[in-house]
Amino acid sequence: MRVAAALKLVDLRPDVDPLTGVVRESHRRDAHTLGVSPADQAALETALRIAEARGGEVAAVSVGPPAAEAVLREALTVGAARAVRVELPTAGPHGSASSATVAAALASVVGPDGPAPAELVVCGDASLDRGSGAVPAFLAEELGAAQALGLVAVSAAADGAARPGERGELHAVRRLDRGHREVLRVPLPAVMSVEAGTAELRRAPLPALLESTDGRVETALAPAPRTGVSGFPQRAEPFRPGPRPLPGPDPSGDALRRAIAVTTSPAGRPPRRTVAAAPEEAAAELLRYLRETGHLRGG
Amino acid sequence: MTRFDVVVVGAGPAGSAAALTAAQAGASVLLLERGPFPGAKNVHGGVIYGRVLDDLVPRWWEQAPIQRWVTRRSLMMATGAQALSVDYRNGAWAEPPYNGAIAYRSEFDSWLAGVAERAGARLVCSTTATALLRGPDGSVRGVRTDREGGEVEAGVVIACDGANSLLAREAGLRPSGSAEDFALGAKEVLALPRDEIDRRFGLTGREGAAMEVLGCTADVPASAFLHTALDTVSVGVLVPAADLARSRIRPEELIAEVKAHPAIAPYLRGAELKEYAAHLVPDGSRAVLPRLAGPGILVCGDAAGLVLTAGPWLEGVNFAIGSGIAAGEAAAAAVRAGDTGAAALAGYRSRLESSFVLGDLHRFRDVPHLMRSERMRRYPRLACDAAERLLTVDNPRPKPGVTTVLREVAAAHGARMRDLARDGWQLLRSFG
Numbered sequence: 001m002r003v004a005a006a007l008k009l010v011d012l013r014p015d016v017d018p019l020t021g022v023v024r025e026s027h028r029r030d031a032h033t034l035g036v037s038p039a040d041q042a043a044l045e046t047a048l049r050i051a052e053a054r055g056g057e058v059a060a061v062s063v064g065p066p067a068a069e070a071v072l073r074e075a076l077t078v079g080a081a082r083a084v085r086v087e088l089p090t091a092g093p094h095g096s097a098s099s100a101t102v103a104a105a106l107a108s109v110v111g112p113d114g115p116a117p118a119e120l121v122v123c124g125d126a127s128l129d130r131g132s133g134a135v136p137a138f139l140a141e142e143l144g145a146a147q148a149l150g151l152v153a154v155s156a157a158a159d160g161a162a163r164p165g166e167r168g169e170l171h172a173v174r175r176l177d178r179g180h181r182e183v184l185r186v187p188l189p190a191v192m193s194v195e196a197g198t199a200e201l202r203r204a205p206l207p208a209l210l211e212s213t214d215g216r217v218e219t220a221l222a223p224a225p226r227t228g229v230s231g232f233p234q235r236a237e238p239f240r241p242g243p244r245p246l247p248g249p250d251p252s253g254d255a256l257r258r259a260i261a262v263t264t265s266p267a268g269r270p271p272r273r274t275v276a277a278a279p280e281e282a283a284a285e286l287l288r289y290l291r292e293t294g295h296l297r298g299g
Numbered sequence: 300m301t302r303f304d305v306v307v308v309g310a311g312p313a314g315s316a317a318a319l320t321a322a323q324a325g326a327s328v329l330l331l332e333r334g335p336f337p338g339a340k341n342v343h344g345g346v347i348y349g350r351v352l353d354d355l356v357p358r359w360w361e362q363a364p365i366q367r368w369v370t371r372r373s374l375m376m377a378t379g380a381q382a383l384s385v386d387y388r389n390g391a392w393a394e395p396p397y398n399g400a401i402a403y404r405s406e407f408d409s410w411l412a413g414v415a416e417r418a419g420a421r422l423v424c425s426t427t428a429t430a431l432l433r434g435p436d437g438s439v440r441g442v443r444t445d446r447e448g449g450e451v452e453a454g455v456v457i458a459c460d461g462a463n464s465l466l467a468r469e470a471g472l473r474p475s476g477s478a479e480d481f482a483l484g485a486k487e488v489l490a491l492p493r494d495e496i497d498r499r500f501g502l503t504g505r506e507g508a509a510m511e512v513l514g515c516t517a518d519v520p521a522s523a524f525l526h527t528a529l530d531t532v533s534v535g536v537l538v539p540a541a542d543l544a545r546s547r548i549r550p551e552e553l554i555a556e557v558k559a560h561p562a563i564a565p566y567l568r569g570a571e572l573k574e575y576a577a578h579l580v581p582d583g584s585r586a587v588l589p590r591l592a593g594p595g596i597l598v599c600g601d602a603a604g605l606v607l608t609a610g611p612w613l614e615g616v617n618f619a620i621g622s623g624i625a626a627g628e629a630a631a632a633a634v635r636a637g638d639t640g641a642a643a644l645a646g647y648r649s650r651l652e653s654s655f656v657l658g659d660l661h662r663f664r665d666v667p668h669l670m671r672s673e674r675m676r677r678y679p680r681l682a683c684d685a686a687e688r689l690l691t692v693d694n695p696r697p698k699p700g701v702t703t704v705l706r707e708v709a710a711a712h713g714a715r716m717r718d719l720a721r722d723g724w725q726l727l728r729s730f731g
Binding site: 203205206207209210233260 | 303331335336339405421423425426444446447448449450451694
């Protein structure tokens with residue numbers, strides 16, 4: 001069984017402004033601060049275990065600049081059979097390409113017609129930098145494969161269905177809200193994304209480290225993006241997740257209670273109120289409510 | 300099992316210099332590093348004196364990642380609210396071939412290891428040498444690492460694994476460490492805008508300042524230091540581990556005390572704390588120098604206790620590089636000759652004795668002990684009090700004579716002029 005592990009080169013120690021949360025672009029970035037996210041390491045380990053259990057080999061794939069070859073060489077030392085770096089045809093700093101573009105670039109390599117076709121692609125559930133976790137979903141769509149995202153456990157063992165000629169399936173566990181778990185049967189071909197705690201990446205044996213990996217990283221060029229646009233829409237400021245609205249404090253409480261209410265996590269949502277009224281009345285009601293909760297001043 | 304002529308353990312300045320020298324001499328070299336990259340786990344609060352690199356890496360200053368070149372050295376004696384400084388500046392130190400350098404060790408060590416790699420040494424990181432392999436005669440034949448299949452055979456093992464060297468201890472070259480053998484260096488890295496540092500310390504361009512402070516930690520015989528990088532200032536203390544343990548003061552409290560001193564606080568006002576680090580340093584006050592070589596093994600740098608902590612001289616990196624070069628040469632010569640026994644490697648020690656490494660340590664062997672003695676520790680306060688008496692204008696009373704002031708201040712501190720003269724003479728003599 002051919003398994004691929006998708007790895008993303010990220011800045012492991014970005015300089016984040018403590019007040020605004022903005023990532024400072026100016027800081028020194030050198031080879032030591034570049035690497036892969038813990039989730040990607042777990043993905044590589046999961047891929048290696050599945051390939052070992054089912055007989056097969058792992059290809060490590062990364063979309064990124066030549067600096068990404070370092071992480072691919074590391075993947076070779078821990079047991080990946082092949083390593084492919086995918087170069088995007090459009091210029092732009094690493095990390096500026098959209099999830100769909102990156103997924104298309106990965107699919108061009110691990111797809112049935114690519115240089116390293118795979119029945120199973122294992123990704124980290126989210127990278128440390130942008131971390132939207134969208135690439136695996138786009139990739140599954142590109143490949144027409146099943147998707148199992150945000151997994152906390154994957155059973156590597158071959159099950160009864162993996163008879164010759166049949167592709168078989170994998171068992172995986174996914175995290176749900178409130179501590180629940182969901183056990184999935186994942187048919188192949190599939191794209192999986194795993195959380196960082198799923199598996200700890202093995203250490204390379206010393207002889208593998210001493211062996212030269214020169215020239216073992218292959219390079220592929222991704223096809224031109226279909227939409228003609230490869231980057232995120234122009235942003236004036238660096239990426240930040242959007243704000244989430246929270247319910248206001250109970251205005252009848254004293255200052256202490258209101259302060260506690262806004263600084264601790266709410267125990268539950270306040271009951272919803274539906275107002276059926278004419279537009280003018282509804283607007284007045286809304287304004288009154290905003291004054292009540294302290295969001296608007298004045299009478 | 301893989302075999303290398305020379306296996307160097309630890310890619311700090313000593314290890315990289317040893318690997319570079321041995322590789323240049325034609326030996327096959329493996330350089331093992333425990334951290335994820337060379338310099339990852341190093342803590343350094345000193346100045347790097349690179350003259351020792353001149354022959355090894357010609358014009359090294361053009362490629363080394365140096366933050367600032369030291370053009371201002373000051374020695375400050377501080378007590379309570381007072382401070383008395385000797386401030387030396389030299390503009391020529393801002394030009395090649397320079398004198399002292401301030402660098403981030405994560406960058407400097409990586410650079411030096413890179414030079415060794417380009418010379419042919421094989422660098423493997425995130426790998427700890429856990430034990431020595433021995434031949435039937437008990438001589439060292441290689442190292443075992445914490446990786447699978449991790450035994451490596453070596454002609455000579457060069458242990459550069461730092462102050463708490465496991466390999467030197469396992470080889471029986473140093474007694475098991477007691478607190479008396481170590482000092483603790485602790486420092487904070489504080490960020491300030493570059494032009495603000497230039498203004499506060501009176502620097503321009505790549506000029507840097509290195510300050511040593513004595514006496515500002517009241518209860519512990521710690522020396523403090525302040526060094527400027529491009530946009531950070533590191534401030535820290537060096538304190539004998541045993542004294543620190545006895546005082547029951549935490550090292551960060553000592554740093555806070557230094558930072559709060561009225562002569563130092565203005566330099567650091569408004570700075571943002573970026574990093575706190577602490578590390579053991581071999582204490583140079585040991586009267587007996589360690590054994591440096593055994594059959595099949597050499598010990599360098601901090602692992603051999605080669606650090607100079609004598610008054611205005613706080614040096615370690617140059618001693619590490621100097622010993623690394625000598626070890627690399629000795630190891631490569633021994634491998635070439637096919638004899639790596641203790642006798643063949645004894646040349647390492649004689650090389651060090653004829654160089655500054657053991658020369659300086661021998662010359663200043665009494666200084667660290669003397670500087671920390673109860674008797675000497677009263678002098679910063681005494682000097683500050685004398686300066687206060689001399690510089691306070693107490694009109695209409697006439698000024699006192701210098702001798703009178705000295706005698707009175709000495710008496711106030713429970714010393715006689717005879718003591719001052721004797722201590723002065725002893726100090727002078729211990730500095731050679």
